[in-house]
Amino acid sequence: MKEVKVMIVGFGVVGAGVARVIDLKKKQIEKQGVKISVVAVCERDGCIVDEEGIELGKLLELKYGDGIQKHAGWNKKMRAVDAIRQVACDIVVEVTPTNIEDGEPGLANIQAAFESGKHVVTSNKGPLALKFSELVEKARKAGVEFKYEATVCGGMPTFNMVKSALALNEIKSIKGILNGTTNFILSRMHETGVTFEVALKEAKEMGIAEAKPDYDIQAIDAAAKIVILGNAFMGKQLKFKDVKRVGIDKIIPEAVELAKKNGFAIKLIGEISGEDARVSPQLIPIGHPLNVGGTLNALMLDTDLAKEVIVIGRGAGQMETASAILSDVMEIAAKK
């Protein structure tokens, strides 16, 4: 049995999901010859370190009860970057929130992990959208793995699928619906004829849109994803600022209705074709495989050998995102 020691940095929805899945899938993980121990959990205001492995059931109870700050091992003096450098572990699971301004705190966390010879698995788009090539190069020099399946479209297979099932394919173009919140809003407008404002309100009430939904509405989230996809799949040197962005807040019901009458739906499409990288509303024919409804995400790759490949799935959600993170963790474990 290989023991893989993991540290979870950021214990919000995603971090707690990772702990839940490790706990829930213990037997299945052992079946694959692996034992995962969570030796540290970090939050903004402190860390829990237990080199024997933190008891996850109890931790999750606290998370959804009095807060992990009540854990017996809680150390409010320890900062995440220090824990990353000091605690002996194999993989740092970096799942702090995305910050598209300067990538922090994710960027510092990831760099600290590389500098102390630890593999990184992340769901954090910020550092990758801002400094993709630099980080990939640092990981290579440090001789560690840098995996980010969960950064693009949560539970929907992306990077690991291409690496394994499309190994020798050249990816010639990328086109997709990369944000579930805006897809929900546009799908509601298409189906019911409501205004953008009404659909957004509905999305907020259902917990699909955040109180400050700008990252989604202004296509910031989708643009960060298109940067990561273009760099990882097509060897581009894209940075976030290179992506042309048009949000969905100016779309009026009349435009949606006119599109519908002509057999189209308006979708927020992220696209790389040639030198052009953009996220903008586009007309997609109603029968087209990319035309998925609700909060679904969809990605179409045009490849040289396998031709077009389309994958559709859930772009967000606690267990969905944790599924992607654990697929990265298991890939690293398999090589250990």
Place this chain on the structure above:
Amino acid sequence: MKEVKVMIVGFGVVGAGVARVIDLKKKQIEKQGVKISVVAVCERDGCIVDEEGIELGKLLELKYGDGIQKHAGWNKKMRAVDAIRQVACDIVVEVTPTNIEDGEPGLANIQAAFESGKHVVTSNKGPLALKFSELVEKARKAGVEFKYEATVCGGMPTFNMVKSALALNEIKSIKGILNGTTNFILSRMHETGVTFEVALKEAKEMGIAEAKPDYDIQAIDAAAKIVILGNAFMGKQLKFKDVKRVGIDKIIPEAVELAKKNGFAIKLIGEISGEDARVSPQLIPIGHPLNVGGTLNALMLDTDLAKEVIVIGRGAGQMETASAILSDVMEIAAKK
């Protein structure tokens, strides 16, 4: 540089495609630290063996010219099973045609490979549809890899995608369009209102259907695929005869028209749900992600963590199938 010695058994469309891709992608393969040498190529009536590596450009010229029997190294006395046992190599790429009656010659080839300690990569559905568990067990005992990405839906990611991107997911049900020929026929009937016979004739003229299209029309091909998917993804012990099969030859234009009027298309769907495994025509809503047109294939997996995942792609074609085979070869090479 790792050297991986490969033997190609069966040099029809798929086998020649494998040789083409190895030749075409030489540099990219080397970039990944691998050198693939094809040390033997076998056909029904003989073999070419060259332990230094067969020159592929020349071989392909003969294949599409005077026949590989004119190759200087052609040995008409050597049978494939003997070559598999005798020639030193790492991977046997078994790409002889599918035979759903007794699995031969694929079955004997695959077993000979296992018995002589060689990994197997195959596109041949017959042996897997008839003796899945036995073959998986034999490979395990022999300590070799047994990979079959190309058996289900050619270039469309299936097994390698699930293994890598959905690592810890339990797959609860499977539903898909697993045959491109029948999907083409049904799509034409849906779009143009023609009869089954007219659409089949068109498919034959376009080279999409074979002269004897029973494997496709009678859902034999799709049933073999559903057996492999169920066994690989859901731990079933299915055999080909366990799958209930209804073909598409009894579908009349009036039924297609009625479905269409009500917002549905008739599709040939392979499905495993609970204990039931079947392939039969079903009504699929026109906006549903599985409702893909032309020769496309589509597979929907319902999983516990990532929820629904749908993948769409090309189920057949020389380069598409070779893409899947090479993804298996590269996975084995990575572990070497």
